Amino acid sequence: xxxxxxxxxxxxxxxxxxxxxxxxxxxxxxxxxxxxxxxxxxxxxxxxxxxxxxxxxxxxxxxxxxxxxxxxxxxxxxxxxxxxxxxxxxxxxxxxxxxxxxxxxxxxxxxxxxxxxxxxxxxxxxxxxxxxxxxxxxxxxxxxxxxxxxxxxxxxxxxxxxxxxxxxxxxxxxxxxxxxxxxxxxx
Amino acid sequence: xxxxxxxxxxxxxxxxxxxxxxxxxxxxxxxxxxxxxxxxxxxxxxxxxxxxxxxxxxxxxxxxxxxxxxxxxxxxxxxxxxxxxxxxxxxxxxxxxxxxxxxxxxxxxxxxxxxxxxxxxxxxxxxxxxxxxxxxxxxxxxxxxxxxxxxxxxxxxxxxxxxxxxxxxxxxxxxxxxxxxxxxxxxxxxxxxxxxxxxxxxxxxxxxxxxxxxxxxxxxxxxxxxxxxxxxxxxxxxxxxxxxxxxxxxxxxxxxxxxxxxxxxxxxxxxxxxxxxxxxxxxxxxxxxxxxxxxxxxxxxxxxxxxxxxxxxxxxxxxxxxxxxxxxxxxxxxxxxxxxxxxxxxxxxxxxxxxxxxxxxxxxxxxxxxxxxxxxxxxxxxxxxxxxxxxxxxxxxxxxxxxxxxxxxxxxxxxxxxxxxxxxxxxxxxxxxxxxx
Numbered sequence: 001x002x003x004x005x006x007x008x009x010x011x012x013x014x015x016x017x018x019x020x021x022x023x024x025x026x027x028x029x030x031x032x033x034x035x036x037x038x039x040x041x042x043x044x045x046x047x048x049x050x051x052x053x054x055x056x057x058x059x060x061x062x063x064x065x066x067x068x069x070x071x072x073x074x075x076x077x078x079x080x081x082x083x084x085x086x087x088x089x090x091x092x093x094x095x096x097x098x099x100x101x102x103x104x105x106x107x108x109x110x111x112x113x114x115x116x117x118x119x120x121x122x123x124x125x126x127x128x129x130x131x132x133x134x135x136x137x138x139x140x141x142x143x144x145x146x147x148x149x150x151x152x153x154x155x156x157x158x159x160x161x162x163x164x165x166x167x168x169x170x171x172x173x174x175x176x177x178x179x180x181x182x183x184x185x186x187x
Numbered sequence: 188x189x190x191x192x193x194x195x196x197x198x199x200x201x202x203x204x205x206x207x208x209x210x211x212x213x214x215x216x217x218x219x220x221x222x223x224x225x226x227x228x229x230x231x232x233x234x235x236x237x238x239x240x241x242x243x244x245x246x247x248x249x250x251x252x253x254x255x256x257x258x259x260x261x262x263x264x265x266x267x268x269x270x271x272x273x274x275x276x277x278x279x280x281x282x283x284x285x286x287x288x289x290x291x292x293x294x295x296x297x298x299x300x301x302x303x304x305x306x307x308x309x310x311x312x313x314x315x316x317x318x319x320x321x322x323x324x325x326x327x328x329x330x331x332x333x334x335x336x337x338x339x340x341x342x343x344x345x346x347x348x349x350x351x352x353x354x355x356x357x358x359x360x361x362x363x364x365x366x367x368x369x370x371x372x373x374x375x376x377x378x379x380x381x382x383x384x385x386x387x388x389x390x391x392x393x394x395x396x397x398x399x400x401x402x403x404x405x406x407x408x409x410x411x412x413x414x415x416x417x418x419x420x421x422x423x424x425x426x427x428x429x430x431x432x433x434x435x436x437x438x439x440x441x442x443x444x445x446x447x448x449x450x451x452x453x454x455x456x457x458x459x460x461x462x463x464x465x466x467x468x469x470x471x472x473x474x475x476x477x478x479x480x481x482x483x484x485x486x487x488x489x490x491x492x493x494x495x496x497x498x499x500x501x502x503x504x505x506x507x508x509x510x511x512x513x514x515x516x517x518x519x520x521x522x523x524x525x526x527x528x529x530x531x532x533x534x535x536x537x538x539x540x541x542x543x544x545x546x547x548x549x550x551x552x553x554x555x556x557x558x559x560x561x562x563x564x565x566x567x568x569x570x571x572x573x574x575x576x577x578x579x580x581x582x583x584x585x586x587x588x589x590x591x592x593x594x595x596x597x598x599x600x601x602x603x604x605x606x607x608x609x610x611x612x613x614x615x616x617x618x619x620x621x622x623x624x
Contacts, residue, residue, distance in 0.1 A: 013229055019221050026217050031209035048220045055224040056498075057476075062372075062400055063347050081451065116197075116204045135201040136209070146394060146402070149425065149447045163197060170197075 007064035010055075018055055021067070026051070028137070029075045035132045036079045036125060043079075050078040072137045073147040076129055080148070083125045119169035127162040130155055228501035281623040285329060285380035286434035286486040288532040289581040292620030293358075295325040295334050296613050302336050302360065303612075308598070312612065315360030322354070326618035329382045334358060334618075340369055353387065353409070366414045370407075372400045375429050380437035384461055385409040387417065388428040388442070402452075404428040406442060408461060420463050425452050429481055433458065434488035439465070441491065443482050445475050456482045456491060456508075469510050481527050485534035492518075492528035492537055503527075505539055507554060518552060520560075525550070531579045531601070538563065538577040538586055545569045549577035549588045551604060561604040564588035564597045581621040589616035 001020070009017035026047065033043035054071055061070055120128060126148070133144045145155035283289035294305040295315075302316035302325050316322055316336065324337040333355045342349035350369035353376065356362060367373065371390035378385050387407050394403040406427040407417035420427070422444070430442040439458040446453060452475035459466040469491070473479055477496035480503075484491050492507045503526030505519035519525035519539065528537040535555070541548040547567045552560040563586040567575050570592030577588045579601060588607065589596045594614035599607030610617075 015221075015225050018224065022221060022224075023213065023217065026220070027211040027213050030214045031206070031211040035205060035209045044214065044216050047214070048216070048223060051220050052224055052227055055227055056230045056501075059230060060401075065347075077451070084449065084451070112200065113204050113207050116201070117208045120205075120208070131201070132205065135198070136205040138202070149452055167197060 003067060004064045007058070007061065007067045011058045011061060011064070013059075015055075018058070022051060025068070025071060029071065032072070032132050032137055033075060033079050035120070035136060036076070036129050037083065038121060042082055046078040046082045047075060049082070050075040053078070069139065069143055072133065072139060073143070076133055076137075076147045077149075080125065080129060115170040115173050116166065118173060119166035122169045123162050123165060127158050127165070130158045131162050131166075134159060230496070230501070282331065283581075283621045283623045285437060286488070288486075288583055288624065289621035290624050291581050291585075292331070292622040293327075294613075294617050294619060295327060295336075296617035297323045297325050297336065297615055298612070302334065304334070304358065308610070313359075315358070316356060316363065317360075323615065327620045328355060329378050329380060331620060331622075332358065334360070337373065338365075353385070355411070355414075364414050366409050366411065367407075367417050368415055370417065372404070374400070374404070377431045377440075379432055379461065380434075383411055385411060386420075386430045386432070386440050386461065388430055389417070391419075401428060402426050402445070406430055406440070420459070422459065422463065422466055424457070427457075429483075431482075431484050433484055434486050441469065441482065441484055443479050443493075446472075448472065451475065454479045456493065470508065470515075483529055485530045486532060487534055490530070490534065492530065494526035494528070496526075502542070505537070507537070518554065527576075529578055532581060532583045536579075536583075536601070538579065540575060540577075542569070547575040547590070547592075549575055549586065549599075551577075551586060551601060563599040563601070563604045563607070564590075565606050567592060567595075576616070581619055587613075587616065587619070589613070591615075 001017075003021070003024070006017045006021050010021055029047050029050065030043055033046045034040055037043050037046060050071070054074055061067065120131065123131065129148060130144055133139045133147060134141060139147065141155050141159065142152055144159075145152040148155065150158075294308060296303055296305075296312075300321040300323070301314055301318075302322050303312040304315050305312050315334065321339040322336045323339075326335045327333070328335055334357075335353065335355050338352050338354050340350050340352050350371065351373050352365050352369055353367040353373060355364050355366055366385065367387065370387065371392055373387050373389040376385055376387035385408070387409060388404045389407055390400050390403040391405045392403075402425065404426050406420040406422065408420055409417050424444040424446050427442050427444045430440045433439045433441045438460065440461060441456060441458050444455060444457045446455070453472040454475045455468045455472050456470045456479050457466060458469055470479060473495075477498060478493075480494040480496065482491045482493040489509060489511055490507055491510055492505060494503050494505055496503055502524030503519070504517055504521060505525055505528045506515055507518050507528070508515040518528070518537070524542040525539055526542070528539040530537055536551055536553050538549055538551055541550050541560075543566075545568060547569050548565075549563045550560045551563050552558060563577055564575075567590040574592075575588065575590045577586050577599075579586055584601055586599045586601045586607075587596060587610075588599055596610045596613035596616050597607040598610055599605060
């Protein structure tokens with residue numbers, strides 16, 4: 001069964017069809033939410049709220065072929081809504097034990113990944129959402145802008161600044177004396 | 188220098204690295220989420236008239252709130268005078284006031300993509316616009332000297348490539364004029380009291396399609412004297428929809444809008460002059476998705492009725508708000524799912540939809556304290572995606588009910604309700620001309 005048929009059936013109230021759609025997309029939605037929120041429990045809340053809204057509003061989706069983009073948008077907005085609700089709470093970041101911090105090595109893939117992860121965490125949620133939506137969910141920038149409710153130019157500049165910030169963080173991270181700076185950091 | 192220089196390498200590797208960081212996997216709460224959605228009531232498709240439907244709502248809107256018309260009888264009188272060889276110069280049609288009660292006039296309706304006119308409910312129909320064009324959403328201009336209709340000029344109904352043009356023609360269908368050029372989902376329009384301008388909400392094609400029609404809807408102005416193009420109003424809002432000229436003078440357009448608040452959108456009812464100046468909120472801000480749905484004005488412009496979607500109970504409620512004092516009144520039954528009110532010509536009653544047990548029912552409610560609602564027309568099964576609508580006749584004595592699921596239209600006594608009379612020729616409803624009282 002193709003996705004379009006599933007979306008059409010789900011929009012007419014077929015929950016089995018919706019369940020099939022969810023099972024095909026929830027892994028990526030959950031991962032995106034964890035990247036943006038940095039907290040698996042918050043990600044769970046965000047994805048659940050997004051999927052409930054999607055089920056509720058699916059009859060209003062005009063073009064079934066746009067389901068993926070539509071559900072991505074709902075999830076991103078759900079993440080930001082949850083963050084806004086909790087913005088006064090400090091989110092504790094799990095510290096990486098010193099022994100586990102890899103020795104910087106420009107050729108190491110593991111270092112690359114960890115550097116990117118730490119650099120990503122330095123971004124504010126709005127900028128992280130732009131990076132995750134564009135590079136992980138593969139959304140074109142105009143759709144990212146629309147999902148976040150910001151002008152296209154703002155989305156472009158946020159992406160540019162995000163990448164600049166990440167590069168700077170990774171450059172600092174690559175210096176051995178910079179390792180301690182990341183320990184105990186708060187979101 | 189990080190290992191990602193030169194610039195560009197970071198971007199190239201980010202998709203893979205993000206996947207490694209987050210490791211997409213089916214989360215263990217998937218079944219829990221599905222249990223929640225299975226227990227959640229899906230929002231009926233008919234409650235998305237502003238967003239999903241390309242034409243039917245426009246069809247109904249064009250039928251009912253297209254308020255004042257000049258006289259079809261004026262044209263007939265002129266023809267009679269010509270035939271008799273009498274002078275006609277200086278004769279001027281007697282027009283109804285732009286807002287408020289009027290006398291019931293001719294009927295215009297569509298069938299099979301063509302447009303027909305009946306001079307009365309029981310008169311023989313005349314084909315006025317035929318041919319291969321797919322025409323629908325018929326109505327009259329405010330001056331009563333023209334009919335209006337929409338024509339699908341590209342794509343199929345509901346498809347992303349569908350394009351719809353707004354047309355005006357003489358009462359006999361001659362000299363059709365394309366007022367708007369191709370539009371995407373022109374789901375609502377209204378005409379200024381002097382007939383010089385139309386304002387329409389349609390989708391801005393520059394916005395991403397996945398947002399859905401409601402998030403892409405913007406207001407456009409049509410200069411009736413210079414047809415063929417629309418001018419964006421260019422309001423500083425995320426989206427705008429359901430525009431109506433506000434009585435008694437029509438100097439403002441009232442509509443539902445959404446604006447950016449932080450990183451979220453919120454909705455309100457707004458007013459603006461037709462030239463785009465004087466934009467102001469008439470209500471507090473509310474939820475962007477759920478509040479201030481389909482705001483419609485009383486004929487005198489004092490009240491607005493709007494609908495709220497209540498997420499917690501999965502239903503709607505209807506409000507009537509005094510735009511002068513700010514008093515806001517819940518008029519629907521809080522234990523039921525009821526929405527989408529439309530005022531009677533004298534502003535004393537509303538029709539609305541009651542949704543119960545998979546059925547749609549048009550109701551009538553007097554707005555005086557203590558009034559009890561009563562049904563107008565039968566309770567129709569809610570066929571997937573279809574819905575029922577009900578509007579008052581120009582004189583307020585009838586409610587005409589259309590069920591798009593069964594393609595049935597009925598005429599019901601507005602004062603007593605009941606099942607009314609089926610009008611077999613009006614499967615899509617119809618537009619009713621207003622005549623001077």
